[in-house]
Amino acid sequence: MAHIKxxxxxxxxxxxxxxxxxxxxxxxxxxHLTGTHVGCDTSQCGACVVSVDGKSVKSCTMLAIQAxxxxxxxxxxxxxxxxTLHPMQEMFREHHGLQCxxxxxxxxxxxxxxxxxxxxxxTEQQIRDGLEGNICRCTGYHNIVKAIxxxxxxxxxxxMPQAAE
Amino acid sequence: MNDIIKGGIGDSPxxxxxHRFLSGNGRYTDDLNRPNQTHAxxxxxxxxxxxxxxxxxxxxxxxxxxxxxxxxADLAADNIGGVPCGWQVHSKDGSPxxxxxxxxxxxxxxxxxGDAIAMVIAETKQQAKxxxxxxxxxxxxxxxxxTLRAAIAxxxxxxxxxxKGNVCYDWHLGDKExxxxxxxxxxKVATIDLTNNRLxxxxxxxxxxxxxxxxxxxxxxxxxxxxxPHVIRLLMGAFVLHVPEHKLRVVAPDVGGGFGAKxxxxxxxxxxxxxxxxxxxxxxxxxxxGEAFITDAHGRDHVSHAELALAxxxxxxxxxxxxxxxxxxxxxxxxxSVPTYLSATLLAGVYTTPVxxxxxxxxxxxxxxxxxxxxxxxxxxxxxxxxxxxxxAHTMGMDRVAIxxxxxxxxxxxxxxTPVALMYDSGNHEATLARCMELADWSGFEARRAKAKARGKxxxxxxxxxxxxxxxxxxxxxxxxxxxxxxxxxANVRVHPxxxxxxxxxxxxxxxxxxxxxxxxxxxxxxxxxxSVEVVHGDTxxxxxxxxxxxxxxxxxxxxxxxxxxxxxxxxxxxxxxxLMEASADDIEFKDGKFTVAGTDKSKAFGEIAFSAYVPxxxxxxxxxxxxxxxxxxxxxxxxxxxxxxxxxxxxxPETGTVHLENFTAVDxxxxxxxPMIVHGQVHGGVAxxxxxxxxxxxxxxxxxxxLSGSLMxxxxxxxxxxxxxxxxxxxxxxxxxxxxxxxxxxxxxIGSPPAVINAVVDAxxxxxxxxxxxxxxAQKIWSIINHAAPRMAAE
Ligand code: FES
Ligand code: FES
Numbered sequence: 001m002a003h004i005k006x007x008x009x010x011x012x013x014x015x016x017x018x019x020x021x022x023x024x025x026x027x028x029x030x031x032h033l034t035g036t037h038v039g040c041d042t043s044q045c046g047a048c049v050v051s052v053d054g055k056s057v058k059s060c061t062m063l064a065i066q067a068x069x070x071x072x073x074x075x076x077x078x079x080x081x082x083x084t085l086h087p088m089q090e091m092f093r094e095h096h097g098l099q100c101x102x103x104x105x106x107x108x109x110x111x112x113x114x115x116x117x118x119x120x121x122x123t124e125q126q127i128r129d130g131l132e133g134n135i136c137r138c139t140g141y142h143n144i145v146k147a148i149x150x151x152x153x154x155x156x157x158x159x160m161p162q163a164a165e
Numbered sequence: 166m167n168d169i170i171k172g173g174i175g176d177s178p179x180x181x182x183x184h185r186f187l188s189g190n191g192r193y194t195d196d197l198n199r200p201n202q203t204h205a206x207x208x209x210x211x212x213x214x215x216x217x218x219x220x221x222x223x224x225x226x227x228x229x230x231x232x233x234x235x236x237x238a239d240l241a242a243d244n245i246g247g248v249p250c251g252w253q254v255h256s257k258d259g260s261p262x263x264x265x266x267x268x269x270x271x272x273x274x275x276x277x278x279g280d281a282i283a284m285v286i287a288e289t290k291q292q293a294k295x296x297x298x299x300x301x302x303x304x305x306x307x308x309x310x311x312t313l314r315a316a317i318a319x320x321x322x323x324x325x326x327x328x329k330g331n332v333c334y335d336w337h338l339g340d341k342e343x344x345x346x347x348x349x350x351x352x353k354v355a356t357i358d359l360t361n362n363r364l365x366x367x368x369x370x371x372x373x374x375x376x377x378x379x380x381x382x383x384x385x386x387x388x389x390x391x392x393x394p395h396v397i398r399l400l401m402g403a404f405v406l407h408v409p410e411h412k413l414r415v416v417a418p419d420v421g422g423g424f425g426a427k428x429x430x431x432x433x434x435x436x437x438x439x440x441x442x443x444x445x446x447x448x449x450x451x452x453x454x455g456e457a458f459i460t461d462a463h464g465r466d467h468v469s470h471a472e473l474a475l476a477x478x479x480x481x482x483x484x485x486x487x488x489x490x491x492x493x494x495x496x497x498x499x500x501x502s503v504p505t506y507l508s509a510t511l512l513a514g515v516y517t518t519p520v521x522x523x524x525x526x527x528x529x530x531x532x533x534x535x536x537x538x539x540x541x542x543x544x545x546x547x548x549x550x551x552x553x554x555x556x557x558a559h560t561m562g563m564d565r566v567a568i569x570x571x572x573x574x575x576x577x578x579x580x581x582x583t584p585v586a587l588m589y590d591s592g593n594h595e596a597t598l599a600r601c602m603e604l605a606d607w608s609g610f611e612a613r614r615a616k617a618k619a620r621g622k623x624x625x626x627x628x629x630x631x632x633x634x635x636x637x638x639x640x641x642x643x644x645x646x647x648x649x650x651x652x653x654x655x656a657n658v659r660v661h662p663x664x665x666x667x668x669x670x671x672x673x674x675x676x677x678x679x680x681x682x683x684x685x686x687x688x689x690x691x692x693x694x695x696x697s698v699e700v701v702h703g704d705t706x707x708x709x710x711x712x713x714x715x716x717x718x719x720x721x722x723x724x725x726x727x728x729x730x731x732x733x734x735x736x737x738x739x740x741x742x743x744x745l746m747e748a749s750a751d752d753i754e755f756k757d758g759k760f761t762v763a764g765t766d767k768s769k770a771f772g773e774i775a776f777s778a779y780v781p782x783x784x785x786x787x788x789x790x791x792x793x794x795x796x797x798x799x800x801x802x803x804x805x806x807x808x809x810x811x812x813x814x815x816x817x818x819p820e821t822g823t824v825h826l827e828n829f830t831a832v833d834x835x836x837x838x839x840x841p842m843i844v845h846g847q848v849h850g851g852v853a854x855x856x857x858x859x860x861x862x863x864x865x866x867x868x869x870x871x872x873l874s875g876s877l878m879x880x881x882x883x884x885x886x887x888x889x890x891x892x893x894x895x896x897x898x899x900x901x902x903x904x905x906x907x908x909x910x911x912x913x914x915x916i917g918s919p920p921a922v923i924n925a926v927v928d929a930x931x932x933x934x935x936x937x938x939x940x941x942x943x944a945q946k947i948w949s950i951i952n953h954a955a956p957r958m959a960a961e
Contacts, residue, residue: 034196035189044877075189100676101186102421140853
């Protein structure tokens with residue numbers, strides 16, 4: 001058993017974990033943050049994506065003990081304290097980018113990283129390529145792609161550059 | 166219902182359920198933890214067929230944290246039954262299907278890789294898993310049959326001793342003599358041999374179940390990932406655990422997608438519920454993805470031969486179909502109905518084919534049970550028919566659109582009795598065809614083909630014009646065809662004293678957005694704000710009864726039950742309003758949320774009537790009871806028949822064989838639309854699954870019965886970069902026999918799309934003499950076609 005300390009959604013957290021405990025197990029089972037989901041056992045589906053020190057990571061592919069000292073944001077940490085949704089969450093809702101909601105937390109976390117890491121703009125093809133690690137069985141991705149494109153101008157506080165549209 | 170009011174029918178309010186799903190506050194079964202809970206892990210067979218010689222649990226039982234280990238013998242000793250099949254099909258000769266018991270834990274034999282042998286319960290999931298590894302199980306392996314062809318081969322090993330030749334049933338439908346006679350008159354015959362590829366549903370939420378038992382009350386509770394909690398209560402209570410309904414509560418909380426795979430009563434549900442009563446602690450089980458691949462019921466897996474007799478003018482004279490359908494190792498809940506009553510009854514499609522004959526042999530194999538997957542039987546038939554029609558056009562040298570139009574059921578022929586039992590109530594195939602062709606710019610295609618050719622690419626276009634039967638189903642009809650349950654739906658509309666409303670529905674939402682759609686329906690009909698309606702589903706302790714969600718039935722059947730309950734609310738409200746306004750109830754009109762005395766300006770708001778019903782100081786107490794709370798059961802009069810046209814345009818790179826989807830257009834006639842945004846979303850998702858079947862997905866077993874495509878690394882799920890954006894349109898020819906005119910939209914995408922894709926691929930490859938290609942049309946298959954057949958153009 002190891003004792004680890006980290007920051008989750010802006011608050012200090014700690015837990016005693018086995019060396020084989022996965023980060024997603026730490027979040028779900030120890031910290032009771034069940035918004036992060038487990039959809040597979042081969043690191044394929046992306047339902048478990050969280051932000052680790054600002055980068056999107058599949059939390060089923062990282063050990064809990066590797067998370068010592070890091071800052072993690074999960075889906076629960078995105079909305080403002082008064083419940084106002086993050087622009088990406090809001091655009092998923094606006095464009096019906098979710099159905100059963102199971103892939104959604106990972107999808108939203110990946111999408112935020114995708115938009116943040118492309119300040120120059122995103123084409124539809126880039127969005128589709130950027131979602132390669134996230135599987136959704138419900139939506140056919142059509143409305144997810146629309147939601148991400150719609151979130152880009154809000155997050156970057158400017159219009160999507162013409163060339164990228 | 167013509168003017169769209171805010172939040173009412175035809176509007177697209179954003180979904181009520183989205184905030185919780187987007188903020189991580191969804192509550193799926195695995196998110197729930199019960200006080201003092203334990204964890205179960207199932208030890209499963211890793212051979213496809215064998216005799217269990219011995220199970221030694223001693224070492225495992227001594228391991229850390231282990232609480233109990235149960236095997237088939239423990240269940241048998243407790244008189245626990247097998248999981249039942251809900252549909253009985255009879256063979257041609259009148260004999261009932263062979264229906265082998267499906268034990269909760271294997272009894273003596275294992276019959277597929279994934280068959281559960283033992284259940285290990287421990288303090289933690291990891292401890293249960295570790296202990297399962299320490300079980301010593303001796304299995305004598307028997308020869309396995311892992312495909313249809315292997316199972317029907319002479320001398321094949323038997324999955325069940327009493328199913329000779331591995332045949333479960335040998336069924337038929339239609340007039341064989343008339344069909345044979347018509348074939349004698351044929352000008353030409355179009356023929357196809359095809360395999361409808363086996364699929365693995367893979368809802369993104371793996372199945373999970375938590376069983377609980379309260380020793381003082383004797384009550385059992387099961388939380389489970391189900392599309393139909395009341396059906397699970399009925400099957401598990403009555404047939405497996407022998408627990409009456411009032412002592413068994415089944416809850417299906419938020420469920421992360423179903424697509425059919427979560428209809429069925431699975432053994433794990435019964436096992437954890439039973440075990441909770443043995444160890445007096447809650448027992449939780451969560452499926453891993455690899456385990457889901459070998460335990461969730463698979464879909465499709467039909468092999469068919471079909472012939473279409475054609476007259477000189479291209480009219481269809483007769484259709485003959487012979488199908489083998491894989492049932493897997495045991496009969497899953499609805500499995501027998503899929504290739505028969507959900508499939509062969511649709512062989513008329515949208516055409517006037519006067520005589521049809523279909524034979525279906527259902528076959529046991531040493532594979533995971535096969536059952537309904539989005540569309541269930543209708544995608545198989547639609548694929549067969551729409552491929553055959555393209556081949557017929559080719560055989561006759563006719564245009565693909567012209568041959569369809571020549572054989573369409575004309576709009577004035579409705580209601581239309583088909584030669585295969587169904588009576589279609591409404592449809593307009595020309596309208597969906599014309600609109601889809603326009604949206605897809607069908608007429609501009611040849612120019613695009615020429616441009617692609619100039620770039621060295623093979624471009625093709627294909628369509629399907631389909632019709633399906635859903636809104637399942639009139640109970641008497643379903644019963645006559647072998648269903649062992651009724652298929653009505655139930656709604657309880659509870660108006661609260663201040664006029665807000667809770668609606669309890671027996672249907673279940675696992676992505677379809679019922680909390681929004683049903684609230685719109687109720688808000689519209691009762692004239693109250695959308696926000697004041699709450700929809701409750703998924704708990705047998707709260708909802709009177711229900712048959713759940715599958716077969717695109719929630720709106721057409723469940724919504725109709727709601728309309729019936731609301732009619733009762735309005736009728737009662739009129740009596741109360743009449744009393745308050747000193748008028749006769751016959752003179753009260755209800756409109757836009759107001760009860761008005763006809764021809765006057767005297768009125769009472771809906772909320773005032775609700776208040777009066779609960780505070781009955783001035784009240785017609787001799788005539789009506791206090792309260793405003795009504796329940797209705799609705800049994801549909803017929804199936805509903807959505808239909809439409811799907812057009813797909815592809816470009817193939819001859820260097821690699823890769824298919825690139827250029828455009829996909831769908832125009833579906835689904836009757837009344839409540840929320841267009843949600844309806845379009847349903848079509849997108851269904852089309853994506855259909856494209857997945859056509860181009861990417863395939864379950865593959867090796868000859869020993871090992872599932873080769875057993876993980877998301879080996880089984881190709883459609884990803885964002887495999888798909889285009891879709892063009893979607895709807896037409897609304899109303900269903901004539903339910904109060905909403907609704908037909909259903911859940912499955913149309915998955916039904917209409919696969920033949921459109923393959924017809925486009927075949928069209929792109931027409932210069933290579935290709936007339937058919939089996940799904941999935943992978944780059945490898947296409948590359949070898951291109952490289953082994955010299956293009957006809959070059960040869961000519
Ligand atoms: S659970 Fe992490 S990728 Fe699937
Ligand atoms: S919304 Fe259900 S898996 Fe994406």
